[in-house]
Amino acid sequence: MGSNSVAPTQDLNLYLSLPTSSNTTVIPKLEPLDGPPPPLQVPISPSPASLPTPSPPESDVYSEYDRISDLFRSAFAQRMEKYKDVSVPDSDENPMAIVPVENPDDQLTNVELTPRGRARKFPPRSSELVRVTDIKPEDLCYHRDVIRKNRMLFDSLRVFIVAEDEKHRDLLGFRKARGDLKAAALLRDYGLWLNRDKRIVGDLPGVSIGDVFFFRMELCIVGLHGQVQAGIDYVPASRSSNGEPIATSVIVSGGYEDDEDSGDVIIYTGHGGQDNKHRQIQHQRLEQGNLALERSMNYGIEVRVIRGFKYEGGATDKVYVYDGLYRIVETWFDVGKSGFGVFKFKLVRIENQVEMGSAVMKLAKSLRKNPLDARPNGYVTLDLSMKKEKFPVFFFNDVDEDNDPLYYEYLSTTIFPSFVYNTGSQTGCQCHEGCSDNCFCAMKNGGEFAYDRSGILVRGKPLIFECGPHCRCPPTCRNRVTQKGIKYRLEVFRSRETGWGVRSLDLIQAGSFICEYAGVVLTQDQVQIFTMNGDSLIHPSRFGDRWAEWGDLSQIFSDYVRPAYPSIPPLDFAMDVSRMRNVACYMSHSSSPNAMVQFVLYDHNNLSFPHLMVFAMENIPPLREISLDYGVADELTGKLALCN
Template sequence: MGLIPFLDLDLNLNSEHASSSSANPTATTSTAIVPKIEPKLEPLDESELHQSPVFQNPNPSFPFNSQQNTPEFSEPDLGLNALTRIPHQSSEESNVYSEYHRITELFQSAFAQELQKYGDGNVLDPNSLAIVPVPEENRLSTIVVTPSARKKRSAELVRVTDLGIEDQRYFRDIVRRTRMVYDSLRVFWMAEEEKRLGIGAGRRSRADLRSAAVLKERGLWLNRDKRIVGSIPGVYIGDLFFFRMELCVVGMHGQAQAGIDYVPASQSSNGEPIATSIVVSGGYEDDEDSGDVIIYTGHGGQDKHSRQCNNQKLEGGNLALERSMHYGIEVRVIRGFKYQGSASGKVYVYDGLYKIVDTWFDVGKSGFGVYKFKLSRIENQPEMGSVILRFAMNLRNSPLTARPMGYVSFDISMKKERIPITLFNDIDNDHEPMYYEYLVTTVFPPYAYHPAGMVNGCNCVSGCIDDCSCALKNGGEFAYDNNGTLIRGKPLIFECGPHCRCPPTCRNRVSQKGVKNRFEVFRSRETGWGVRSLELIQAGAFICEYAGVVLTREQAQVFTMNGDSLIYPNRFTERWAEWGDLSNIFSDYVRPAYPSIPPLDFAMDVSRMRNVACYMSHSSSPNVMVQFVLYDHNNFLFPHLMLFAMENIPPLREVSLDYGVADEWTGKLPICN
């Protein structure tokens, strides 16, 4: 692995303040800087400061004791203060920060010794793991991170470089599971509040803030014991987040509202602030964003409506950006957009690392002095997620204009799906998916419906209620919220069927409605055939059914001898148990076990008839899971294989499944090669 030396930011630097004043001739600084607490607020998020998470006991039907495990606060106005409180945590709770015990081992005499080559300062600690050296009495233990040590964010800066494949998978899984807990908890709070208040009942508490507060209380926030400069292990360029608090949870950006995240001078051992990340939302009149180059306006001097009303000062986040430029420290850039397909109405995308190459003091459009920072994107990084978002939007609106070559078909379903599924191949002349008849839903044998499989429907004329017969089949609770999001995975879900009197808009009719996103089957040099969406898919959302023709064991043996392509549902791993698993939140959480089903003893033939799901790649860390569902019959032996998203899936990112058994050479099922 590669270790990159870094400059030691020591108080003995002789030229630091001279550099600051030369870069900003109108600014004056002193050796003892006390940053003013005046963060640069992002205009799209200002309402978040005025909304408070309200902790209520969840429905007692959920399998844990909420009163023992739900945090209670006595203050009437929780706001964001609730996110900074960390009650006592028992030593028996697992410490998700153990991954940073591994990070610590990746560093050696980092960053301090390089400075000597330039005669730019003295080395305080040649074995320091910090960009900014931290006194021994203030450093966190690299072996044990106690709850008291996590009450305050660490000021120790480190950089992770050249992770191996296994390390990348390890950290990706840590981030993935943390985000899954956050999303599962947020969806759960929303569903519980819908039960308590009803649909459309006025202003609600913020489930995103509430979930973040609970995760912080449980010690589940990532990257709190080290301030990571550069890329966050396990977070990829192009990853999407719906909420600012989710950025805080994974350690991408530690400020709930401020646009500049930095180590303040009061925490830095050399008395200088250092910036680590910024959020660019495009809401400031003096900002300019051309993608690879950003002119970013500093904070300060704004009124409550984000209008410039005073001159800015070289302090706080402004000084941190200037100091990061001086020392050549890169910053993470997260862009925020209004996005119609988002759970919050906006989306935040990680666009990679930028260098601050220039800074100056200028007169802004409002006539007041503002600090401007020119950021340039570091080369040889993957394509920006914001660019992919715009490209996907163009593909949805004008596919031939955005991508004139490579289309084989604009709808391989031949109008059988509500939304067309395109076939794209700009690599070779393989048109294999066109040779199969498209199958919308699984074909079961006739005896699956009679007599034990007959469906007794509910009598909910205007829509299902919590105590209807279909709810009782599901153990007394519906599997979906009112937006059609899966609240938590179960061994089997009963949806309302053709014998139910409820309307098509019933909340318990989700997967039977078919595809609702624009999917594309595409040819890849790395994975053969694959599937991607042209739209953002939210965690917990329904994707499609895995469809085929059901065969008995005897029939499957005959088809196998003929070389036909078969899928065995019992080989799919039980990923459904991961979605909604709140065992890290509630100590008495019980994994759903009802309704239980016997081992599935059938296969599905996809050698002649298949749907879009048959082209999904295999992955040991998938973003899609299989959830068994019944709606058109009650035969437990023959459930539908419905696919749901396990995480937020950005547009044009490949969709993947854990088939359980895949080809050892290609990592994909034979039918996909």
């Protein structure tokens, strides 16, 4: 980022430098939690009276370390304890004990219970308001990659925690782990929350309009919205140089009955006066978050708007979408539906921004139901696969008359030479009701399954063995993921930027299987002949080793080692996609891709000829282009670079 790209934002004194001051009591505008409410903090020593108290918005980071007395006696606990992350309590300790924490110390804003039971001190969020301007394209890509890697670490850690919990849940009867809370707490313990040194007004570099978050904690981790549950994020008056609060972002999720949302215009209800069932029972006051919104209106400071709404089929039943910048143009005090006085704020979306992510998701929903009604022009065919896939593959082109994808025979899976099926072991597992952690196929994968019970990839590996035709486990076995085919509605489309591209009409969760990269496998002798003919070839060995990034917990575990087992020999085959191909062949190249290739075996055991399976490396919103790292550029692939 250039030296002139960060500027203090304006308020009463035009250019503010907001120093840290004492804490203030904040009653936030609360939004519904993602799932059951987490436990409060566990008692720490020394006595509560001698410890600093966090200001409420900052202290409410839900470190869900209940249930650790048995769960963390597992191998996971021992490993984490080795890295000085968690200690296993004695059997007579009560991990559910709750005590309040007092704080007379103005220098600290947070004291939390770390996994080892120590009180750790975190620096406060900055109160200095800045706006990022004139950011260069290369800087934007850099910040995008920082956000991408941070979110990927969160997702990898969350999935790993949940997978470890699942190993013991059936035996010990624990409820499902809140992996998002645990992962967020660990990231904060290691200082991996972003954008805390400056309070950014406006767009956050690296976060794009339309980005989707399954968990509220993700918003805090990247700095998009710094409150764990409060709907208004702001710099409190006690930390402002002029003694006035300034709002930076709001979450609109229908938590208040007087909210009105028409997209570009929002009537946003202030905070306060509600009971724990979100019923208005008192008049609201012009203070704290309400006053911050009013002051932001007065000084013309824009706010980020994140919408939260229900979404079926995801990691949670609710998602959060960043919809861009809004200005507060009007505020008034009114009688709400419950008969109590409420403050209302009219927010209007700033012009010349890309389409709202929530609007794109609504369009995608309409396309899933009736594509021709939602988008009457541009569809060439509603199933490029000709019913070879479980879900139809749409083909859309509203750019030109090029219908080239129609002239290829569609493959639902890769075609291997016949000799591939006659090599390797023909032994399978003997699990009649589904595979267990110590079965034959688990041992082939190094003693652990690659997927959690939801089919999410826990950690990338050089090779994954799925259960195959010689296994006795049912089709519902957790170790049969990629062989079931696609589970998202994909669309090949004509792009002005990258030629052909692929996008999904569904929201794809990070770690999910998307589709196979299919073609006709050629041996090296055949490759030489086909190359001379100018045919389009894909070389599996050239794909970037992005699988090593998914599940990389080296920033958490100091002796983390990149997986090397199951090992795989150098791949010297190529895939011909000049006549027969599938939807993945139209995916664009990116040096910061949102998807990766993972090698998988299931229908044969020849290590030299794995399937190329595509998995999501991040949450991919509907209608956002899917990209891969093709590694060494190959002119014959015709892939153009895409900066996600």
